[in-house]
Amino acid sequence: MSSKGEQARNEILRFLRATRGEVRFADIAERLRGRVTEKTVQRRLADLVAQGLVARTGEPKRYAYSAPVPQDPPASSDQFRTATVDDVVPLSDAAHAILAHLRLPGEQRTPVGYRRDFLDAYVPNETPYLPEAIRKHLNAIGTIPDEPGETFGNTVLADIHQRLLIDLSWASSRLEGNTYSLLDTQRLLDLDEMAEGKDAVEATMILNHRDAIRFLIENRTRLAVDRHTLLNLHATLSRDLMPDPADEGRLRRKLVRIGQSVYVPPSFPQVIEEVFRQIVEKARAIDDPIEQSFFLLVHLPYLQPFTDVNKRTSRLAANIPLMKAGIAPLSFLDVPERLYIRGVLGVYELTAIDLLRDVFVWTYERSCAHYVARRQELRMTNSKRLAYRDALTRATRDVVQRKTSTDDATILVLAGRDIPETDAADFVRLVRENLARLHEETIARYGIGLAEYHAWKSSQPPRQ
Structure with missing residues (x-):
């Protein structure tokens, strides 16, 4: 429009x-x-x-x-009651109208099917969903300029993408009902430690996110919004989670229903194939990375091209244009879960993007704020890496060569020098980061031989 x-x-x-x-x-x-x-x-x-x-x-x-x-419904009976946390997201009048519709009981909302004219009406670069002022604003805050002596593309962006492994793995899984905490998620991804009392399915969901995000990061210069990439994203995210493994990375050939909604997605495989191709073609033609990101976030879930794991695929796909453009990614940290889900339901039932757009804009602003803070933390971390350069190298090498424990006390002893108590926690964290990122191409900087590296790797406990 x-x-x-x-x-x-x-x-x-x-x-x-x-x-x-x-x-x-x-x-x-x-x-x-x-x-x-x-x-x-x-x-x-x-x-x-x-x-x-x-x-x-x-x-x-x-x-x-x-x-x-729109009226606030009784708190005891309405699952779509606006929570206090939702109030932090500025909403347009049209977004409030969508919320009013979704507050109606399901039996008062008319069942609807897929409206292909919604997609047909979108003309790349001519009928954007995001007004020009918003696109300029988000592109500007997503671009973090270099400072003297700092190369954003090689240092800060790489660190942000590494942080994205944890942030997005946790936040996207949380939106699917995963109960892992952010700390549990970090321990799972860094140390392969499953949280006590948690279902293995939850750990699988998070590890799948990590693998999919790593795929995006490692291939970001070659990424494209195309069939191959989207199907591989889905296959990675849905690994060992689908009732029928044949559905992993394959367009849907089955009927699906949407919980909490009167929307009925298309069921004919030929229609799904045609519309999926049309979504890819239109997305690829969009010039602005922010608009392209939001377009994918709208249209992939609306089609429901896969038997399951559609929203997860859309959230990671929405990061492809941002990564290619070298701007801050979309982590979904802090996004109010119910408001995001209602934004998606507004697209399903009304083909109305207003609520999801308001949530998207707020969420990207929050993501950028997190990564600005991360950049400040990185500058402090880099100063400590420089101050303890030799000690960090020595401790990392000794952990590998001796195949010893990585508890705090052992790491501090291996430092070979006294580490002030005020810096001890940061020193231990930096050694563990070195170990987590260690691979064959980086061992020489620590004086580790190839045989020593493989012996250490084989001594690590298997993932639970």
Whole structure:
């Protein structure tokens, strides 16, 4: 939808909600006179009626329109009640209208199928979902400029991507109901330690995220939004999680239903194949990485191209354009879970992107803020790496050559010098980071031989 058309849509909703009654078309057109044409008003009203956000009564040429005013439902009965944490995300009037629709009981929401005209209407670089001002803003905050003596592309971005392994593995899994804490996730990914009392399925979900994100990071200069990449992303994320392993990395050939929704995705394999191809082609044609990211976040879950693991695939796919552009990734840290899910449901049931867009903008701003803070932490870490360069090398080498423990006390002894108590925790963390990132191509810097490295690797306990 064009920016003018979207402004008209929002203005219509505000006007109808403010009047709290039925309004004739002539009065609505008069309200927007000079800003959009009457035909645009007609189209926006037709869209809002089709989406169930506006009610229409009367006969043709004498239609009257009204819109419900969102009300906070009783806390005891409404699963879609707005939580306090949701209030931190600024929402447009159109987003509030979507929430009002989703507060209705399921039996009062009309079942809907896939609307291909929603995708057909999108023209890359001509009808963006994100207004130009928002795209410029997000691109600007996502670009972290170099400082004197610092190469962002080689140092800061690499560190941010490593942090993304933990952040996105945890945050994306949390959105699927995973109960691992962020600390549990870090221990699982760094030390292969499963959290006590947790289901193995939860660990598998997180490890699958790690492997998929690593695939993106290692191939970021060659990545493309194409069939091969998306299918491989899904295959990696769904590994050992699908009832039928044949569904891993394969477009859906089965009927699926969506929990909490009256939306029914397409069921014919030929239609799924055709629409999936169309989504890929349109996504590849989008020039702006932020717009491309949001487009994937909207249309991949809406099609439900896979038997399961669709939203997870879309969240990682949304990072492909950002990685290729060399800007900050989208981690989904702090995103209010229920609000994100409702944004997706708004697309499913109304083909309305407003709520999901508000959540996306807020989430990317939060991601960028986290990585700015990470950059500041990196500068401090680099100063400590320099101060303890020889001790870090010695401790890392000795752990490998002696195949010894990596508990705090042992690492500090292997340092070969006294480490001030104020720096001890950071020193231990840096040694463990060295060990976690150790591979055949990096052992020479620590004075470790190839045979010593393989002997140490083989001595490590197997993943639980």
